[in-house]
Amino acid sequence: MNDKIWLSSPHMGGGEMKYVQEAYDTNWVAPLGKNVNMFEAKLADYTGASYASALSSGTSAIHLALVLLGIGQEDEVIVQSFTFSASANPVTYVGATPVFVDSEEDTWNMCPIALRKAIEDRIAKGKVPKAIIPVHLYGMPAKMDEILSVANDFNIPVIEDAAEALGSSYKNKRMGTWGHLGVLSFNGNKIITTSGGGALLSDDRELIDKSRFLATQARDEAPHYEHSHIGFNYRMSNILAGIGCGQMEVLGSHIEKRRSNNKWYQEILGNTEGINFQKEPNEDYYSNFWLSSINIDPTKCGFTREELRLKFESANIESRPLWKPMHLQPVFKGFPFYSTGVSEKLFENGLCLPSGSNMTSSERDRIERVLSEMLNN
Numbered sequence: 282m283n284d285k286i287w288l289s290s291p292h293m294g295g296g297e298m299k300y301v302q303e304a305y306d307t308n309w310v311a312p313l314g315k316n317v318n319m320f321e322a323k324l325a326d327y328t329g330a331s332y333a334s335a336l337s338s339g340t341s342a343i344h345l346a347l348v349l350l351g352i353g354q355e356d357e358v359i360v361q362s363f364t365f366s367a368s369a370n371p372v373t374y375v376g377a378t379p380v381f382v383d384s385e386e387d388t389w390n391m392c393p394i395a396l397r398k399a400i401e402d403r404i405a406k407g408k409v410p411k412a413i414i415p416v417h418l419y420g421m422p423a424k425m426d427e428i429l430s431v432a433n434d435f436n437i438p439v440i441e442d443a444a445e446a447l448g449s450s451y452k453n454k455r456m457g458t459w460g461h462l463g464v465l466s467f468n469g470n471k472i473i474t475t476s477g478g479g480a481l482l483s484d485d486r487e488l489i490d491k492s493r494f495l496a497t498q499a500r501d502e503a504p505h506y507e508h509s510h511i512g513f514n515y516r517m518s519n520i521l522a523g524i525g526c527g528q529m530e531v532l533g534s535h536i537e538k539r540r541s542n543n544k545w546y547q548e549i550l551g552n553t554e555g556i557n558f559q560k561e562p563n564e565d566y567y568s569n570f571w572l573s574s575i576n577i578d579p580t581k582c583g584f585t586r587e588e589l590r591l592k593f594e595s596a597n598i599e600s601r602p603l604w605k606p607m608h609l610q611p612v613f614k615g616f617p618f619y620s621t622g623v624s625e626k627l628f629e630n631g632l633c634l635p636s637g638s639n640m641t642s643s644e645r646d647r648i649e650r651v652l653s654e655m656l657n658n
């Protein structure tokens with residue numbers, strides 16, 4: 282049996298160990314230290330955000346963002362329905378209610394028109410939503426200018442879930458820097474990884490300072506342990522930040538490789554009737570193409586998404602249906618949802634293709650063989 286080809290696996294650059302070794306040698310094996318400060322500086326510098334705080338995961342970053350905005354019981358938070366569950370789960374951690382908004386065709390991300398309708402309807406029902414969480418699915422930027430313009434009309438802060446979109450940009454501004462707070466993830470499958478980790482980005486220094494304070498158990502200044510806030514243990518460790526510093530050295534080449542994967546898939550499949558790619562709608566959009574994703578119309582191309590997925594599986598190649606929208610998840614049954622019909626259609630027929638930056642040419646050959654067999658059948 283051939284080795285498994287993963288959808289997206291960790292890809293070390295080689296420079297990580299020198300930072301980790303230094304942390305080890307100096308005994309800064311703690312959730313504080315030089316690597317954490319350096320990783321934060323590198324993230325801010327790269328994205329163009331004024332400040333960054335390194336945290337234990339993207340999920341904890343979203344949770345802290347909600348806490349920083351003072352969101353709690355009885356509040357409503359608008360979340361893109363078409364996403365990974367970690368975009369929505371933290372809303373429930375603070376006792377608030379997620380209100381799901383559907384996607385639009387161009388980017389597969391939050392529809393600004395449905396967003397406005399949703400806000401107007403929530404207000405008519407008695408509540409102004411307290412935050413909006415758009416997502417840049419598979420690296421593709423959401424229409425952030427339009428989303429922010431709706432948000433500003435109602436004075437609602439935006440928490441930008443850029444967990445999949447480090448290095449993507451819209452109108453030459455990097456994702457994660459559009460919202461009041463931006464969220465990054467360095468989980469094992471993301472474009473760079475610290476094995477597990479996340480970050481908050483913002484131009485608001487007070488918010489980022491407070492995120493560091495809350496993430497380290499909210500210790501007030503005193504010789505003893507004094508607390509006037511509920512704290513969290515959400516800081517990134519200095520060891521993992523060392524991996525992150527090394528990964529920042531190869532982020533550019535990872536993006537190039539993922540974009541070249543996407544181009545390669547478009548060359549193979551782009552002319553097939555019934556196969557549509559998640560594509561950059563115009564030059565304003567620059568996706569890191571974390572995952573290359575397609576939508577298959579079985580009436581036009583003669584096979585279904587599931588037939589292709591199983592064919593990959595039998596060749597020991599991982600592919601994955603698109604995220605199942607949150608409004609269809611059993612755990613979020615009955616929560617408000619504002620539909621455009623787009624995410625349900627995409628979920629039914631969509632597939633994420635193997636997209637690793639470490640994909641070899643012989644792995645590409647194996648993938649291409651499966652695709653040709655499907656196309657020529």
Ligand SMILES: *Cc1c(COP(=O)(O)O)cnc(C)c1O
Nearest residue numbers: 338339340365367368444466468
């Ligand atoms: C990965 C991911 C997260 C969560 O990040 P973790 O670091 O795994 O906690 C949140 N939102 C989206 C869209 C993600 O893909």
